[in-house]
Amino acid sequence: xxxxxxxxxxxxxxxxxxxxxxxxxxxxxxxxxxxxxxxxxxxxxxxxxxxxxxxxxxxxxxxxxxxxxxxxxxxxxxxxxxxxxxxxxxxxxxxxxxxxxxxxxxxxxxxxxxxxxxxxxxxxxxxxxxxxxxxxxxxxxxxxxxxxxxxxxxxxxxxxxxxxxxxxxxxxxxxxxxxxxxxxxxxxxxxxxxxxxxxxxxxxxxxx
Amino acid sequence: xxxxxxxxxxxxxxxxxxxxxxxxxxxxxxxxxxxxxxxxxxxxxxxxxxxxxxxxxxxxxxxxxxxxxxxxxxxxxxxxxxxxxxxxxxxxxxxxxxxxxxxxxxxxxxxxxxxxxxxxxxxxxxxxxxxxxxxxxxxxxxxxxxxxxxxxxxxxxxxxxxxxxxxxxxxxxxxxxxxxxxxxxxxxxxxxxxxxxxxxxxxxxxxxxxxxxxxxxxxxxxxxxxxxxxxxxxxxxxxxxxxxxxxxxxxxxxxxxxxxxxxxxxxxxxxxxxxxxxxxxxxxxxxxxxxxxxxxxxxxxxxxxxxxxxxxxxxxxxxxxxxxxxxxxxxxxxxxxxxxxxxxxxxxxxxxxxxxxxxxxxxxxxxxxxxxxxxxxxxxxxxxxxxxxxxxxxxxxxxxxxxxxxxxxxxxxxxxxxxxxxxxxxxxxxxxxxxxxxxxxxxxxxxxxxxxxxxxxxxxxxxxxxxxxxxxxxxxxxxxxxxxxxxxxxxxxxxxxxxxxxxxxxxxxxxxxxxxxxxxxxxxxxxxxxxxxxxxxxxxxxxxxxxxxxxxxxxxxxxxxxxxxxxxxxxxxxxxxxxx
Ligand code: SF4
Ligand code: SF4
Numbered sequence: 001x002x003x004x005x006x007x008x009x010x011x012x013x014x015x016x017x018x019x020x021x022x023x024x025x026x027x028x029x030x031x032x033x034x035x036x037x038x039x040x041x042x043x044x045x046x047x048x049x050x051x052x053x054x055x056x057x058x059x060x061x062x063x064x065x066x067x068x069x070x071x072x073x074x075x076x077x078x079x080x081x082x083x084x085x086x087x088x089x090x091x092x093x094x095x096x097x098x099x100x101x102x103x104x105x106x107x108x109x110x111x112x113x114x115x116x117x118x119x120x121x122x123x124x125x126x127x128x129x130x131x132x133x134x135x136x137x138x139x140x141x142x143x144x145x146x147x148x149x150x151x152x153x154x155x156x157x158x159x160x161x162x163x164x165x166x167x168x169x170x171x172x173x174x175x176x177x178x179x180x181x182x183x184x185x186x187x188x189x190x191x192x193x194x195x196x197x198x199x200x201x202x203x204x205x206x207x208x
Numbered sequence: 209x210x211x212x213x214x215x216x217x218x219x220x221x222x223x224x225x226x227x228x229x230x231x232x233x234x235x236x237x238x239x240x241x242x243x244x245x246x247x248x249x250x251x252x253x254x255x256x257x258x259x260x261x262x263x264x265x266x267x268x269x270x271x272x273x274x275x276x277x278x279x280x281x282x283x284x285x286x287x288x289x290x291x292x293x294x295x296x297x298x299x300x301x302x303x304x305x306x307x308x309x310x311x312x313x314x315x316x317x318x319x320x321x322x323x324x325x326x327x328x329x330x331x332x333x334x335x336x337x338x339x340x341x342x343x344x345x346x347x348x349x350x351x352x353x354x355x356x357x358x359x360x361x362x363x364x365x366x367x368x369x370x371x372x373x374x375x376x377x378x379x380x381x382x383x384x385x386x387x388x389x390x391x392x393x394x395x396x397x398x399x400x401x402x403x404x405x406x407x408x409x410x411x412x413x414x415x416x417x418x419x420x421x422x423x424x425x426x427x428x429x430x431x432x433x434x435x436x437x438x439x440x441x442x443x444x445x446x447x448x449x450x451x452x453x454x455x456x457x458x459x460x461x462x463x464x465x466x467x468x469x470x471x472x473x474x475x476x477x478x479x480x481x482x483x484x485x486x487x488x489x490x491x492x493x494x495x496x497x498x499x500x501x502x503x504x505x506x507x508x509x510x511x512x513x514x515x516x517x518x519x520x521x522x523x524x525x526x527x528x529x530x531x532x533x534x535x536x537x538x539x540x541x542x543x544x545x546x547x548x549x550x551x552x553x554x555x556x557x558x559x560x561x562x563x564x565x566x567x568x569x570x571x572x573x574x575x576x577x578x579x580x581x582x583x584x585x586x587x588x589x590x591x592x593x594x595x596x597x598x599x600x601x602x603x604x605x606x607x608x609x610x611x612x613x614x615x616x617x618x619x620x621x622x623x624x625x626x627x628x629x630x631x632x633x634x635x636x637x638x639x640x641x642x643x644x645x646x647x648x649x650x651x652x653x654x655x656x657x658x659x660x661x662x663x664x665x666x667x668x669x670x671x672x673x674x675x676x677x678x679x680x681x682x683x684x685x686x687x688x689x690x691x692x693x694x695x696x697x698x699x700x701x702x703x704x705x706x707x708x709x710x711x712x713x714x715x716x717x718x719x720x721x722x723x724x725x726x727x728x729x730x731x732x733x734x735x736x737x738x739x740x741x742x743x744x745x746x747x748x749x750x751x752x753x754x755x756x757x758x759x760x761x762x763x764x765x766x767x768x769x770x771x772x773x774x775x776x777x778x779x780x781x782x783x784x785x786x787x788x
Contacts, residue, residue: 005613012610013546049560051591051599057553069564071582096368101712103478105364108371120369128373137481137573142581143712151567164373 020055040064070181073138073151075131078170079177088171091148093122098140098149106133107140127170131163147188153180218257218290224249231293235505235719235738238278238291246294246304250279254309259283259290260633261649262310264722264733264750265317267301267324271350275301275326278735280722280750281310284633284647286654289722296326305331312636312758319754323348323468333409335402338461338787342399344392347466354469361743362473403445406457410447414455426454429769433462437540437773440783444760444772451768456761460754463787471747476502476714476738479747481573486732486749487785488570489532492518492525492562493727495575500657501723501734502577505716511707514579515659516700520592521562521574522725523689523696527600528555529728530682533780534607537679540777541620547610554603557595564588577714579706589697596693604686612683621676625763625775628673635759638752639730640685641779644678646671651726662699663692675778713742720746729780730756753779753786 027038038044045064048057059066076098080088099107112125141151152172157163178185220228220239227245231238241249253259259281268276275296280289294303305328306313317328318337325346328334336343345352356376358364366374407428418424432443441462447455467486471479483498484491496518503510510518532555535548559569565584566572574581611617627637632645642649648669652660668684670677718740724733730752737746756779763775 002615005615005618009610009614012606016550049556051557051594053553057556069560071565071567072563073567094369097712099368099371100363101475101477102367103362103474103481105362105367107367108373109368110371111369126371126373128371130373130375133376135481136568136571138567139477139481139573139712142710162375164375 016055023055042067068153068155070183072153073136073141074155075134075136075152075157075165076129076138076140076149076170077152077165077172078127078149078167079147079174080171081174088173090123090171091146091174092124092127092144093146093148094120094124094127095122095145098144101139101143103137103139104133104135106130124167127167129165129170131157131165147192150177150181220249220253220292223252223256228292231291233719235717237720238293240293240295243294243296243303246306247309249292250306250309253281253290253292257290258285261638262306262312262636263289263638263724263731264735264748265306265313265320266735266748266750267320267326267348268737268746269298269324269348269350272298274298275324277303277320277326278720279306280733280735282655284642284649284654286649288655291722301326302329303327304329305334307331310636311634312755314635314758315754316750322346323466325349332413333457335405335409338464338466340461341402341405342397347469348472354466360473361741362475362478406445406459410445410455410457414447416449416454424449430459431772433459435773438776439536439781440786442776442781442783442786444776446764446769446772448769451770453764453767453769453772456764456772458757458760460757460783461787463783465788467749467788468747471749472744474744475712475742476577476716476744477712479744480575481571483734483749484571484573485784486751486788487727487729487753487782489529489782490525490728491570491572492521492566492574493725493732495572496522496658497723497725497727497732498734499575499577499723500725501721501736502714502716504721504723505719505736505738506577506714507717508578509707510658511579511704512701513583513703514705514707516696517565517580517584517705518575518658519660519663520584520693520696520700521565521572523693524558524561524592526689526728527686528558529780530686531555531607533682534611534679537774537777538611538617540773541617543617547607550603550607550610554600557599561588561592561595564591576706576710578708579704583705589700592693593697596690596697600690601687604683604690608683612680617679618676620771620774621674621679621778623674623676624767624771625675625678625778626673627759627763629671631759631762632673635762636755637730637759638756639726639728639780640668640678640681641730641756641759643667643669644681645673651724651731655724657723657725660692663695665692675774678778716740716742716744724750727752729753729782729785749785749788751785751788753781753783754788757781757786 030036036043045059078092080090083089094109094111096109099109106129108128109124110126112121112123114121138151140149227242228239231240261282261284263282264280266278275298276293278293280291282289296303303326305317317331320326321334322336322339323346416424416426426447426449428445428447430443430445432438433441443459445457445459446453483494486494531551535551538547562572563569565588566574627645629646632642648667650667653667665688668681668688670680716738718738720737722733722735724731732752733750735748736744739745764772
């Protein structure tokens with residue numbers, strides 16, 4: 001019958017239309033009984049991005065934001081450990097691996113020198129990332145041997161001017177890193193501890 | 209599907225003594241053909257040895273000695289490639305064109321002329337393709353330097369240890385980067401208007417006459433580059449007789465950034481995120497092809513678990529690509545946005561999986577040589593499991609109900625944009641386009657790579673050769689991909705995800721390799737030449753989006769101008785890959 005395919009297709013749109021409002025009713029009931037809301041709530045957003053979602057699928061950005069997964073990467077930042085007296089112990093040793101591996105070559109590092117001896121010190125004097133050029137690939141974080149550079153989750157970076165990140169803007173505490181990437185941070189912490197322990201054991205063995 | 213016959217060895221030297229010699233350079237394979245006899249040898253390769261599908265044609269600049277043109281031909285019944293090359297002097301590189309034998313070489317030879325300056329004698333329309341007429345030089349030649357040129361290869365020395373930041377615009381092209389050809393006089397400089405050149409080519413190839421043999425008048429109109437249905441900045445000069453298309457020339461290059469030159473400046477690893485930007489819908493497939501090629505060169509295996517992860521990701525990528533294709537195809541037919549947005553919902557769920565594993569929705573940068581960058585968590589595997597067992601099949605069926613029998617869709621697609629199997633092979637079509645013309649050629653079966661030989665799946669194939677067949681092939685393919693993922697999820701072992709230690713300094717022995725995958729849009733190939741340095745000497749991408757346009761004119765001739773948009777949409781092009 002001519003038109004059967006059309007009707008079949010229209011039934012799909014109709015059921016989608018129906019479910020949008022039906023789900024509103026379902027969620028209305030949930031709100032009364034369990035206090036769960038369909039919009040502007042974490043459970044509502046999680047539902048709309050799950051396999052159960054039907055009808056309305058969209059998220060009302062910026063009022064609502066999708067949670068980003070741990071591995072999400074945006075721009076890199078530099079990690080520092082907080083010293084006991086509040087000093088920033090920058091992890092970066094200015095080894096230059098990230099600058100070498102960076103595909104668009106947007107990392108610029110000035111190695112610092114000891115003013116007394118003139119010899120290089122394991123600390124960056126200046127560290128720039130040209131955020132306009134960075135392609136968010138994450139290779140710098142992947143290959144830094146000191147866990148000093150990591151990928152940030154903050155994606156709201158729109159600005160009216162060019163964005164050049166310097167040391168001031170790049171440095172973030174290790175606690176922040178642990179808050180956005182808990183699993184990774186814990187794994188790396190463990191590896192570091194194991195390394196220290198094996199070093200200590202070796203030193204002891206040597207001493208003995 | 210006919211089993212790939214890889215056992216027959218071809219001996220071209222026995223057939224053509226003194227014309228063909230085997231390529232004996234270490235790391236190289238194939239045959240070197242005397243350019244004077246190329247046509248003869250190529251004809252035999254196609255007709256006697258039945259290598260009917262010319263996959264890739266490209267040039268290599270072996271600065272300062274010579275140029276080389278490399279051909280990869282395949283049999284549509286399956287099996288490995290026959291590689292043959294011609295070598296020519298750098299100062300006057302002229303090669304006979306193989307377009308009379310394989311029409312599929314047409315756009316690729318134009319590309320080689322444009323970027324490397326190799327002249328193909330007998331080519332019907334040898335114009336520049338990506339650069340504009342009047343452009344000085346051929347950018348892929350090793351002695352050609354771009355504006356903002358810093359060094360031949362990365363990493364640049366200025367970045368560390370004295371990396372005082374210098375914005376790119378401070379290195380203006382007006383300083384020592386500005387370069388004029390010797391004897392250049394801006395007053396006297398003239399070149400042919402590229403538009404006129406394209407129109408002339410059209411007029412040369414199509415001389416419309418009425419029934420009395422009197423030449424009739426035609427109009428040429430331009431579709432694009434800004435037309436909303438052209439899927440990006442793509443333009444076609446269309447020659448019309450009334451409303452009927454009688455000739456067509458695709459005009460491309462608006463998004464050209466010379467991906468290959470960038471790739472030759474990059475180190476091997478640095479290219480990985482750049483491949484994401486080719487077909488930005490399918491960065492997983494792009495990674496796959498590039499990783500295969502480099503792994504072939506390096507001769508390293510891939511970790512078992514990583515193989516499965518790769519296949520799962522590549523197939524998820526195919527599903528979302530085809531879903532978007534359904535939506536966009538319907539957009540092109542005038543069904544604005546409803547199907548497209550339905551498709552985007554499922555795509556969103558797949559992109560969430562990419563984001564959780566690779567860290568980015570579209571620019572995945574996920575594959576590494578020997579494995580993948582990170583493991584897939586159990587949580588994500590469960591999500592994939594739920595998707596392929598529950599949601600996706602349901603939603604594909606819904607899409608099917610929404611579209612497949614819709615009378616408007618059927619009448620717009622059936623019988624339009626016809627391409628015969630013979631023409632499809634001759635014009636080097638690959639992917640769903642080729643299979644919709646009745647040629648069951650799928651690289652996952654015909655020349656299996658990775659672990660595709662372990663999965664049970666059917667090659668989607670429809671013999672009609674029209675747009676409806678292209679639609680059906682893609683519908684079937686989505687279902688087959690779901691099948692593959694289901695099997696892969698069952699078989700995936702625990703274990704390491706890298707077969708070698710991850711390193712940013714990758715040692716690649718000298719040689720050449722061609723890695724190809726069945727990307728959602730067609731055969732995506734990477735031809736890579738290494739000379740043992742940290743950077744590839746030649747990095748070529750065989751882009752299905754570009755090469756599938758070879759037959760666009762054939763499919764459009766005789767159709768109405770209103771159908772052009774749909775025919776183009778059915779090819780499934782993406783400009784990031786087409787223009788590179
Ligand atoms: S961030 Fe890491 S890789 Fe980069 S210079 Fe510092 S220590 Fe080296
Ligand atoms: S994310 Fe990639 S592009 Fe950005 S700074 Fe790191 S290595 Fe460079």
